Amino acid sequence: MLTQDEMLKEIMGMLGGCFKSRVPLEGRVVATVFGLEGKIKQVERIENLVVDYGDEYCAKMVAGAAPTSMGYMRLGTSSQAAAKGDTALVLEIASSDDAFEAGYPQYAATFDSVSGEWCVFRCEWPAGDVTNSNINEIGAFDAPTAGNMASRAVFASTINKTPNDTLRADWGWKFLGA
Secondary structure: OOOHHHHHHHHHHHOHHHHHOOOOEEEEEEEEEEOHHHOEEEEEEEEOEEOHHHHHHHHHHHOOOOOOOOOEEEEEOOOOOOOOOOOOOOOEOOOOOEEOOOOOOEEEEEEOOEEEEEEEEEEEEOOOOOOEEEEEEEEEEOOOOOOOEEEEEEEEEEEEEOOOOEEEEEEEEEEOOO
């Protein structure tokens, strides 16, 4: 299993001469709420915005620098649109930081039924953790508290996570190379 840094370097290497222009990223989040017995209660799919630090992070990876690896997600309640200059969630839910699940990030040739060169992250907030009826935003970070935010997404519909629910967030970055 490749580390996140090794995976991103490999993907960036595959893009070769594409760096004469921009290397755009397409990102999306799939958030799934599971009730008791694992029954799906809600699924939200949204494209994310790679913010300024996300661009810096990828540029450092391509240059062989060693930025702190992305390894955490956090949840928030703001429905304010994501902006390129965002550095944090607008209304972060206290103690919502969660480390990526074991085995993530990972490379995938398909994510959410879309083929391509994907780097996929996953976090899960189990039953009893981060109970909130107003989850509207999510961010990917390099540290559990404070730290740098690389991506932010705002859900089209509010996520209601009750005490008995598990929330799984799968986040994919697709390297377009054009």
